Amino acid sequence: MKNKLKSYLFLAVLAGVIIVLDQFTKNLVRMNLAYGEVWSPWEWLTPYARVVHWYNTGVAFGLFQGYGLLFTFLPMVVVVFILIFYSRLAGENWWMRVAIGLELGGAVGNLIDRIRIGHVTDFISVGNFAVFNVADASITVGVVVMIIALWVEEKKNPSQSE
Numbered sequence: 001m002k003n004k005l006k007s008y009l010f011l012a013v014l015a016g017v018i019i020v021l022d023q024f025t026k027n028l029v030r031m032n033l034a035y036g037e038v039w040s041p042w043e044w045l046t047p048y049a050r051v052v053h054w055y056n057t058g059v060a061f062g063l064f065q066g067y068g069l070l071f072t073f074l075p076m077v078v079v080v081f082i083l084i085f086y087s088r089l090a091g092e093n094w095w096m097r098v099a100i101g102l103e104l105g106g107a108v109g110n111l112i113d114r115i116r117i118g119h120v121t122d123f124i125s126v127g128n129f130a131v132f133n134v135a136d137a138s139i140t141v142g143v144v145v146m147i148i149a150l151w152v153e154e155k156k157n158p159s160q161s162e
Contacts, residue, residue, distance in 0.1 A: 004087050007086070007090065007097065008086065008087070010097055010101065011082075011097065011100065011101050011104065014098065014102065014105060015101050015102075015105035016105070018101075018102060018106060018109060018134065019109045019112070022109030022134040022135040023109060025123070026109075026134075029051065029121060030053065033052075033053035033123075034053065035053050035054075036052070036053060036054070037052070037053050038051070048126070049125070049126050051123050051124065051125070054121070054122040054123065054125075055121065055122070056120045056131070057118075057119045057120075058071065072111065072114045072115065075107040075108070075114075078103075079104065079107055082100060082104050082107075086100060093153065095145055095148070095149035095152070096146060096149045096150075098142075099146035100146070102138045102139065102141055102145065103138070103139050103142035103146075105135070106134075106137075106138035106139035107135070109138070110133075110135045120133065120135075
């Protein structure tokens with residue numbers, strides 16, 4: 001029971017850090033830039049990386065715009081699923097715990113925006129890539145870490161995957 005509690009504490013702390021960082025940066029952008037306004041500390045950097053105040057009613061990378069209600073409900077289901085099954089999903093695998101914590105923090109960070117203001121605030125713009133935020137980056141990194149963790153686990157125990 002003590003290990004399970006520690007595991008959930010780790011999940012809460014990691015997700016909490018992501019949520020606070022995500023909400024802080026989004027609020028900073030909303031307070032200092034008008035919608036569509038671009039800021040860059042150096043003019044030469046602007047074509048490559050900049051901060052732009054942008055809205056997103058879809059999911060990561062601007063996909064599925066206009067399905068805001070669905071993308072308000074779906075993360076709620078994901079959050080409940082993670083909270084219920086976290087200890088079974090992560091087990092003793094530290095990397096899976098990190099991955100799920102990143103995904104939970106990102107999901108809740110964007111969910112807060114959808115509930116509070118009806119859309120997600122995006123602001124990180126790199127090259128011609130879609131505009132994103134801390135929560136989106138957290139979810140993406142979490143998925144990559146999870147894939148690597150599953151791959152490493154499968155390589156360690158090939159007989160279990162057959």
